[in-house]
Amino acid sequence: MITISHFFQVLWTTVQAVMPIAAILFVFQLVVLRKPVARLPYVILGFGYVILGLSLFLMGLDAALFPLGEMMAQQLTAPSFLAQVRLNDADPQHWINYYWVYLFAFCIGFSTTIAEPSLIAVAIKANKVSGGSIGVNGLRVAVALGAAFGITLGSYRIVVGDPLHYYIIIGYLLVVIQTFYAPKMIVPLAYDSGGVTTSTVTVPVVAALGLGLASTVPGRSPLIDGFGLIAFACLFPMISVMGYAQMTQWLNRKRSLMEKKDNAL
Structure with a gap:
């Protein structure tokens, strides 16, 4: 239950977390750079908004997102629900009977990543720096598809109980291979895109x-199998962004060749 005392407790915790950041910024601005803070009242007001917003967000996590995510997972894997929708009657615990879990994981991964504020900020900056060649929505969709696929694959891993490190090793080997063949301008952005997905909304x-x-x-441990899903959400956006760039590069080359052939004729 949300109470006034709970709000002030979360508010104080948020103040303790934000104050060291503010102290470092002000010390470097005033002591190292030796310049006054421009529009100081607005800066202080902004920090106030940050503290209040983070406090309300943390309270919202405890009151809504965490309970709702756990409730949906429990309902989708309940024996009574699986008995109604299972495709494999010979083995009730067969991985294919959890197809609704995979669909939910894909949808929730895509929607939360699209709404991620850090991803929106990175996409806008990339669009400005690239002069518009990197589309804001195109980058967001590419990252969201990668995160959605990764979370879906991670959910499958939990269902079947495979070791986590096999998936991660193979995934990063694919990232390394893509790094050599993807356009050089997109590689750093792809690596950053993997990090911005694991932020305030998605995690x-x-x-x-x-x-x-x-x-x-049945047979899964929340401590051993429950964690590691966020690693998939961080890994696969790198693959999808570099793959998106490689596909775009290939289509552009194909279009250029066709135009040269038309001009030659």
């Missing part, structure tokens, strides 16, 4: 999904 829902799924699938 709480994905963590709740993984823990709820591991606690309800």
Whole structure:
């Protein structure tokens, strides 16, 4: 239950977390750079908005996102629900019977990543720096598709109980290979895109999904199998962004060749 005392407790915790950041910024501005802070009242007001917003967001996580993610995972893996929708009657615990879990994981991964504020900020900056050659929506969709696929694959791993490191090793080997063939201008952006997906909106829902799924699938441990899902959300956007750039580069080359042939004729 949300109470006034709970709000002030979360508010004080947020103040303790934000104050060191503010102190470092002000010390470097005033002591190292030796310049006054421009529009100081607005800066202080902005920090106030940050502290208040983070406090309300953290309270919202505890009250809504975490319980909702765990509840959805528990309901989708409940024996009564699986008995109604299962495709393999010979083995009730067969991985294919959890197809609704995979669909939910894909949808929740895509929607939370699209709404990620850090991804929106990176996409806008990339669009400005590239002179418009990198589209804001195109980058967001590419990252969201990668995160959605990664979370879906991570949910499958929890269901079947495979070791996590096999998936991660193979995924990063693919990233290394793509790095050599992807356009050089997109590689750093792709690496950053993997990090911005694991932020304020995605992490709480994905963590709740993984823990709820591991606690309800028979034979799975929430501690061993429940965590690691966020690693998939961080890894696969790098693959999808570089793949998107490689596909775009290939289409542009094909279009240029066709235009040269038309001009020759």
